[in-house]
Amino acid sequence: MASSMVRPTQRPALRGVGRALLLTTPMALWALLMMTPRLRAEHDAVTLTAALAVVVFMTALFYKMLRTGETYRWRRIFFVALGLLFPVGFLSSLIALRGSMSIPIEHIVAGDTPFCFMVTPMLLIPAALTKTLIFPGSILATPTNPHSIAVMIGLWGALTLVLGKAWCSYACFFGGIEEGVAAVAKRPRIRKIDARFRMVPWAVLLVTVLLSAALFEPFYCTWLCPFKTVTEFFEVRNVTTALQFVVFVSLFAGLVVVLPFLTKKRTQCGFFCPFGAFQSLFNKINIFEIRVDRAQCVDCGACQRACPTMAITAESVREGKVHLNCMKCGACVDACKKDAALWHVKGTSLMARPERARLLFLYGAWAMATMFGGSVLAGSLVALWHLVARG
Ligand code: SF4
Ligand code: SF4
Incomplete structure (x- = not known):
């Protein structure tokens, strides 16, 4: 059996600086390439500085991941920055366009609503049955709505092919907000959480997909999305829109702020988000996964305590x-002192160099994170600068 063989360590803190630098070089060039349109097209110092800062930031974090052998800590710095800065850039552009973060009904009718990838699973049944997209956005980008349906679905599709469910820890800016809040708490106030809670997102997915098809509107978007609180929402004009606003803010406060702080888990992502459940399906076709080498495992439970979404349990470790x-965040692998939790490429032997599997995954994941998140970060840094400069 492969598991009785000597496996190369996946803790390359032993790896030399030179090798880590060499392996980082392609990612540095990729980051430069991604920022090239900004570096070329913009001539103001703020935009140039923001683009260069993003290149340095993404490259330095990638280098640290290779040099230390740790994934979670360095990925989290990027991810939290993405989560916290995204609303700044998004809301600034909305306010510049409309003067408000609420969408008046006239703008919805005109198709000026930015498309949100979270709606994707809710579009499928109505689109298949009636060839209608039940979202009030425009299919192609317009001057007043660059986040069109085609652009966002194209981006989501490309990232999902490469990342699978890792979308939720390398691309979803909403998850970064929760992860930031969870990181603030020194220790969890609530330690015992029933692992069956991780099934709730599947139920929410089923209900929202069916209700969306029945009501012919994206139900999660209109009634349940906590992130409306930091992006955009319907203009409050009557009892219904007031009620929606209260639901959005309450869910945000509970699932994105209070519970992550108390549990140090990503409670919205792990125990509610229907899009997260939908994205899990793509783990079936993604070639990267985390496995546990039973020959090394001592059933200490450290991986389970570290996991932000209870995706690894005592039962799964036994298997x-x-x-x-x-979502391939790497927290369990980093927490395992026995090198029993491993990065793995499906179809290969468990013993086949887990660090190489991690490296292969990281090249894809970080390239996507740089392409998508890097441009969000660069735009948001510029918006932040202008906000601060205006006082
Ligand atoms: S942290 Fe490692 S040794 Fe402990 S239970 Fe998890 S896989 Fe096994
Ligand atoms: S099982 Fe490991 S990699 Fe997967 S979400 Fe949990 S901590 Fe992250």
């Missing part, structure tokens, strides 16, 4: 694997 909702 040498993680659950379908694993």
Whole structure:
């Protein structure tokens, strides 16, 4: 059996600076390439500085991941920055366009609503049955709505092919907000959480997909999305829109702020988000996964305590694997002192160099994070600068 062989360590703190630098070079060039349109097209110092800062930021974090052998800590710095800065850039551009973060009904009718990838699963049944997209945005980008349906679905599709469910820890700016809040708490106030809560997002997905098809509107978007609180929402004009506003803010306060602080888990992502459940399905076709080498594992539970979404449980560890909702954040691997939790490429031997599997995954994940998140970060930094400069 492969598991009785000597496996190369996946803790390359032993790896030399030169090798880590060499392996980082392609990612540095990729980051430069991604920022090239900004570096070329913009001539103001703020935009140039923001683009260069993003290149340095993404490259330095990638280098640290290679040099230390740790994934979670360095990825989290990027991810939290993305989560916190995204609303700044997004809201600044909305306010510049409309003067407000609420969408008046006239703008919805005109198709000026930015498309949100979270709506994707809710579009499928109505689109298949009636060839209608039940979202009030425009299919192609317009001067007043660059986040069109085609642009956002194209981006989501490309990222999902490469990342699978890892979308939720390398691309979803909403998750970064929760992860930031969870990081603030020194220790969890609530430690015991029933692992069956991780099934709730599947139920929410089923209900929202069916209700969206029945009501012919994206139900999660109109009634349940906590992130409306930091992006955009319907203009409050009557009892219904007032009620929606209260629901959005309450869910945000509970699932994105209070519970992550108390549990140090990503409670919205792990225990509610229907899009997260939908994204889990793509783990089936993604070639990267986390496995547990039973020959090394001492059942200490450190991986389970570290996991932000309870995707690894005592039961899954006994079977040498993680659950379908694993978002490949790497926290369990980093927490395992026995090198039993491993990065793995499906179809290869468990012993086949886990660090190489991690490296392969990281090249894809970080390239996507730089392409998508990097441009969000650069735009948001510029918006932040102008906000601060205006006082
Ligand atoms: S942290 Fe490592 S040794 Fe401990 S239970 Fe998890 S896989 Fe096993
Ligand atoms: S199982 Fe490991 S990699 Fe997957 S979400 Fe949990 S901590 Fe992250």
